[in-house]
Amino acid sequence: MAEEKKHSDYLIEHEDYANWQINLGDKTVHARRAPGRFRNIKWIINSIFLLPFFLLPYFTWDERQAIFFDIPERKFYLFNIVVWPQDFIILALLMLFAFILLFAMTAIAGRIFCGFVCPQTLWTDLLTLVEGWTEGKAKQRIKLDAAPWNFEKIRKKGLKHLMWIVICGATSITFLGYFSGIYDAWTGFFTFNYNVYEWASFIFVFALFYVNTGFLREQVCQWMCPYSRIQAVMTDKDTITTTYDYHRGENRGRLVKGQIAEGNGDCIDCNMCVTVCPTGVDIREGNQIGCINCGLCADACDDIMERVNRPKGLVRFMSYNEVENNTTTHNRFMRPRPLFYMAVTTITFISIAYLLLFISPIEMNVNHERSPTFTLMSDRSIQNVYHMIVLNKTESAADFMLTTKGLDGAMTNFDDKPIHLLSGEAKKVDLRIKVPRKNLKSASQDVTITLTSTENPEITTKYKSAFFGPGN
Numbered sequence: 001m002a003e004e005k006k007h008s009d010y011l012i013e014h015e016d017y018a019n020w021q022i023n024l025g026d027k028t029v030h031a032r033r034a035p036g037r038f039r040n041i042k043w044i045i046n047s048i049f050l051l052p053f054f055l056l057p058y059f060t061w062d063e064r065q066a067i068f069f070d071i072p073e074r075k076f077y078l079f080n081i082v083v084w085p086q087d088f089i090i091l092a093l094l095m096l097f098a099f100i101l102l103f104a105m106t107a108i109a110g111r112i113f114c115g116f117v118c119p120q121t122l123w124t125d126l127l128t129l130v131e132g133w134t135e136g137k138a139k140q141r142i143k144l145d146a147a148p149w150n151f152e153k154i155r156k157k158g159l160k161h162l163m164w165i166v167i168c169g170a171t172s173i174t175f176l177g178y179f180s181g182i183y184d185a186w187t188g189f190f191t192f193n194y195n196v197y198e199w200a201s202f203i204f205v206f207a208l209f210y211v212n213t214g215f216l217r218e219q220v221c222q223w224m225c226p227y228s229r230i231q232a233v234m235t236d237k238d239t240i241t242t243t244y245d246y247h248r249g250e251n252r253g254r255l256v257k258g259q260i261a262e263g264n265g266d267c268i269d270c271n272m273c274v275t276v277c278p279t280g281v282d283i284r285e286g287n288q289i290g291c292i293n294c295g296l297c298a299d300a301c302d303d304i305m306e307r308v309n310r311p312k313g314l315v316r317f318m319s320y321n322e323v324e325n326n327t328t329t330h331n332r333f334m335r336p337r338p339l340f341y342m343a344v345t346t347i348t349f350i351s352i353a354y355l356l357l358f359i360s361p362i363e364m365n366v367n368h369e370r371s372p373t374f375t376l377m378s379d380r381s382i383q384n385v386y387h388m389i390v391l392n393k394t395e396s397a398a399d400f401m402l403t404t405k406g407l408d409g410a411m412t413n414f415d416d417k418p419i420h421l422l423s424g425e426a427k428k429v430d431l432r433i434k435v436p437r438k439n440l441k442s443a444s445q446d447v448t449i450t451l452t453s454t455e456n457p458e459i460t461t462k463y464k465s466a467f468f469g470p471g472n
């Protein structure tokens with residue numbers, strides 16, 4: 001009776017993946033799409049990032065676009081928050097937060113950002129999905145690339161590029177929509193009504209996505225991305241990366257009559273892990289610079305292990321120490337490097353949240369006149385001068401009152417005289433405070449200067465300064 005073939009035998013013989021080429025940088029990698037845990041995580045993360053990117057510009061808040069970067073007016077709108085150039089510290093902190101978070105992620109789990117979150121990966125996933133719809137599975141695409149040009153090849157490639165152009169065009173217009181207004185970005189494009197900067201931005205972003213994620217894709221991750229070069233300084237021997245468990249896998253060898261040959265390890269040399277790799281890496285050769293830690297090879301290998309009745313996890317996320325010491329004990333977080341990065345990330349995050357929540361819609365900078373610090377007036381009062389810049393960061397023009405607290409009998413040149421400020425206007429004013437000499441208790445007394453909107457007393461800001469006199 002003929003020996004029953006296992007599905008794994010059929011798979012390997014029929015598909016002939018054994019000769020699959022690893023990435024040498026000379027050809028486009030056509031990776032197989034295989035289902036699995038990490039593939040599902042990638043779908044979820046793709047949705048979490050791509051859907052908001054395309055949809056958020058259509059949300060409105062207070063009759064304006066909810067997220068809008070108004071470059072000419074130098075204002076950033078984030079729902080109810082308006083970030084002015086004077087709040088640059090928030091943007092600086094946001095950038096710091098993003099970088100340190102990236103460092104923390106890398107210290108804990110290597111290039112996991114590249115594998116799951118990087119726009120290059122997200123859009124490459126999207127464009128190769130379209131490639132699969134139009135040109136077929138990975139092997140069919142490789143054959144199509146090698147085939148001479150004919151009607152069928154032109155039809156398939158033409159349809160793919162048309163869909164890529166639509167996706168990259170929509171990406172570029174949406175990106176522009178965050179700066180020009182989303183409806184203006186669409187109508188401006190279709191009516192050829194962009195200004196030179198808008199056309200330049202559109203072409204740049206379109207080309208960036210079309211070329212990088214459509215044509216270059218894994219070459220960007222492997223050869224061009226500077227982050228791949230510097231990641232080594234952020235990782236250590238406890239960083240988890242997708243790793244081949246060579247203790248279990250070697251000696252690798254093909255199935256013999258549907259079984260793992262006597263003396264062989266669990267790796268049946270099927271090359272499935274290589275065929276699914278978007279950067280064309282053979283993970284069994286050890287950790288490599290091209291590996292973006294996406295876990296897709298682990299999915300593929302788990303599937304094979306299930307078919308040959310071996311435990312899953314021959315390729316899995318583990319650290320150098322785990323694989324070298326052949327152990328499952330690990331230290332994911334309690335290490336100086338991740339702890340340091342996480343501490344900085346947390347502090348930065350709290351600072352940003354505080355600044356965003358308590359961002360003041362008005363600002364006041366105060367500089368006490370130093371030369372002279374005080375003047376003895378003819379009416380025997382003491383005068384101090386404060387050079388001030390007051391700024392209205394609300395969305396409308398308003399009147400503001402300057403008041404003082406802490407000095408007996410103090411009078412100012414702004415008593416009953418509000419300062420009118422347009423929206424976004426910054427004005428230089430000199431505040432003169434006069435105090436009867438007899439009321440001064442010492443050579444220096446605290447004074448609190450307050451700027452308050454006449455229409456909305458909740459819009460207010462304070463500054464503590466000193467009032468100087470001759471002393472007793």
Ligand code: SF4
Nearest residue numbers: 267268270271273301
């Ligand atoms: S590691 Fe797994 S998927 Fe890769 S060749 Fe070996 S058995 Fe096949």
Ligand code: SF4
Nearest residue numbers: 277291292294295297
């Ligand atoms: S080797 Fe595995 S984890 Fe690394 S990029 Fe390829 S499929 Fe992803």
